[in-house]
Amino acid sequence: MGVVKDRRRQRPHDWTPDQDLLDQQLEIATDPSRVERMRGELEMGFRALSDVTNGVAVFGSARTSEDDLEYALGRELGRRLGEAGWAVVTGGGPGTMEAANRGAQDAGALSVGLTIDLPFEAGQNDHIDLALNFHYFFTRKVMFVRYSRAFVVMPGGFGTLDELFEALTLIQTRKILSFPVVLVGHDFWDPLVDWLRDTLLAGDKISLDDMERFVVVDTAEEAVACVEETCGPARAGA
Numbered sequence: 419m420g421v422v423k424d425r426r427r428q429r430p431h432d433w434t435p436d437q438d439l440l441d442q443q444l445e446i447a448t449d450p451s452r453v454e455r456m457r458g459e460l461e462m463g464f465r466a467l468s469d470v471t472n473g474v475a476v477f478g479s480a481r482t483s484e485d486d487l488e489y490a491l492g493r494e495l496g497r498r499l500g501e502a503g504w505a506v507v508t509g510g511g512p513g514t515m516e517a518a519n520r521g522a523q524d525a526g527a528l529s530v531g532l533t534i535d536l537p538f539e540a541g542q543n544d545h546i547d548l549a550l551n552f553h554y555f556f557t558r559k560v561m562f563v564r565y566s567r568a569f570v571v572m573p574g575g576f577g578t579l580d581e582l583f584e585a586l587t588l589i590q591t592r593k594i595l596s597f598p599v600v601l602v603g604h605d606f607w608d609p610l611v612d613w614l615r616d617t618l619l620a621g622d623k624i625s626l627d628d629m630e631r632f633v634v635v636d637t638a639e640e641a642v643a644c645v646e647e648t649c650g651p652a653r654a655g656a
């Protein structure tokens with residue numbers, strides 16, 4: 419049976435290249451070239467980041483404005499991590515990512531941004547020393563986990579929650595070990611923690627151990643202390 423390939427009729431006005439990959443109705447002949455692209459991104463990331471041995475990833479909202487208290491906290495966090503010898507790794511975008519990168523540069527520490535191609539103009543922030551751009555979210559996620567020794571998670575939306583729950587799943591399934599996940603901001607995170615306990619734990623969807631796979635703090639100082647409690651002090655040579 420033939421497959422309809424008339425893309426003029428099948429592509430909606432907001433079509434994106436990745437839509438083809440997910441749409442089984444469309445031809446799959448271009449998939450091998452995608453594999454090459456995926457491989458290329460992984461190789462590029464492994465090469466460029468191989469000497470980042472003491473990264474800490476900071477996640478948080480792309481929408482935080484510069485005059486927000488959360489921006490100041492993100493910047494302080496980046497600075498304190500940098501002063502303690504950690505390289506700061508973010509998604510390289512605006513908001514809390516920018517704040518953390520900026521704080522790292524304030525401290526003279528290595529500031530890494532793993533940016534992502536998006537269907538709309540998102541913008542790399544101006545406070546990055548080492549910038550890598552990815553087409554695929556999943557190749558970029560490999561880099562966050564491979565080249566960070568801890569995740570510090572500030573308030574955010576879907577993107578931030580995705581990054582948080584990916585880490586928790588990898589820890590739960592023992593794909594990664596001894597990996598601190600620090601949530602910053604009781605006001606923001608406590609309702610989620612309550613839901614995890616009252617709904618997921620109570621409904622036997624997670625175990626009590628899973629509730630101990632993250633900690634919640636309020637300050638940048640506490641966040642750095644939590645990272646170092648598990649990881650020890652940063653190794654030299656960020």
Ligand SMILES: C/C(=C\CNc1ncnc2c1ncn2[C@@H]1O[C@H](COP(=O)(O)O)[C@@H](O)[C@H]1O)CO
Binds near residue numbers: 574
């Ligand atoms: C939405 C806007 C810009 C998007 N630009 C991004 N650049 C880089 N990384 C991003 C971007 N958006 C999301 N991310 C990743 O997800 C997290 C933030 O997502 P959230 O939904 O805002 O919580 C962040 O940690 C990034 O890794 C302009 O407003």
